[in-house]
Amino acid sequence: MTTIGVLGLQGAFREHVRSVEATGAKGVVVKKKEQLDEIDGLIIPGGESTTMRRLIDKYDFLEPIRQFGKSGKPIFGTCAGLILLASEIDGSYDVHLGVMDIKVRRNAFGRQRDSFEASLNIEGVADDFNAVFIRAPYVEDVGEDAKVLARYDGHIVAAQQGHYLACSFHPELTDDHRITAHFVKMVEESKKSLAL
């Protein structure tokens, strides 16, 4: 059975667990770094990125999550999670995990009153995907190895780089589990190749 951990320090982690379970995989909430050994893939959920970073530091998650990624296990960041994965934020290299070669702008669409829902085509994942953007970031630019999966209004809102996946919106807030299913498939494939 494929087990997907959802980083449960703050934010909408239970919704992600529900979404993972809807795809048929097992979802667990990860609150302690030791739990990283028990999972095949990790989701970093939406929430407040500054709050999550503080708790990541406090509980020594930063390096263990980087190592988790380096070992070839997939990581999926949504909204705040995307910010945590990025290698450049708001023009500064003062980054969090920095494992994905993407430049991110925080609160890029504006304040809460500018938050919105829109239909997206996510390349190779889903057409007409109902995406919920909440004080969302977008990706200004991606490195050579990263692939753009979706744009909204010209801005990059989903990208993949090998076994790293990131999106600006909140797939866990709807009943559309297609992007979660895409991630679960990435994890299943990595599990097979890591077992070889």
Place this chain on the structure above:
Amino acid sequence: MSQTGTDRVKRGMAEMQKGGVIMDVVNAEQAKIAEEAGAVAVMALERVPADIRAAGGVARMADPSITEEVMNAVSIPVMAKARIGHITEARVLEAMGVDYIDESEVLTPADEIYHIKKDEYTVPFVCGCRNIGEAARRIREGASMLRTKGEPGTGNIVEAVRHMRQINAEIRQLQNLSEDEVMVFARDHAAPFDLLMEIREEGRLPVVNFAAGGIATPADAALMMELGADGVFVGSGIFKSKNPAKFARAIVEATTHYDDYKLIGELSKDLGTAMKGMEMSTLTGDQRMQERSE
């Protein structure tokens, strides 16, 4: 095609705050301390509830220059309070770009009968509640987030505990009713029938419910999480304490790890004196903010 101000976007914003602490602040400096400590949002105010109590008189929406100062100081969401029923204060806050409006009994109500029709706004609202009837009425008016009322500015957790237990007990009661009994429950609690049916089905409120009103220590915050709160508001507790930065960090951690008692013990060491606190029986009727709305 995109749509702003949908239920999903407004309620979703509160979902992102779950497991977090929202702190009352009165200036940019406090807002930065809160953000640094890991607050998920700040509530910009002219005075914290304890000072509102002490000052007496009519408490209104904060001077917009204070709210703006806070909005410019931090990148986390900024909430602000409007008086109950004060449509114009709420519209002003929305126009300013505040991220969430608290239609709050901490301020002196502008309308003693009616609340704001909140579903007409693009900005989401949070409201206080003491029981399932208040919770359901506020949701149907358009609140995207709830909080227990507790008794603000007292540093006494007893009312927040009462309200959280009350709401959760009533949800369980509702789940145990057969369908033909729900109408009488709706009548008794003055709550919309269809919303009660939805709550009965799901076993939970359709919006996030935080605890507020009297949280003064890390253990208080953890207690409210234990009782089922989705997160906590801390008003007077932090900036009325001796070392606000340390206190704020301790509350954030106790909220995340509310069932790690050894950790909460460690966090609670040497925090200095918590706010003094008030015993409920010393409050006269009009000093009980929770009774300002139903």
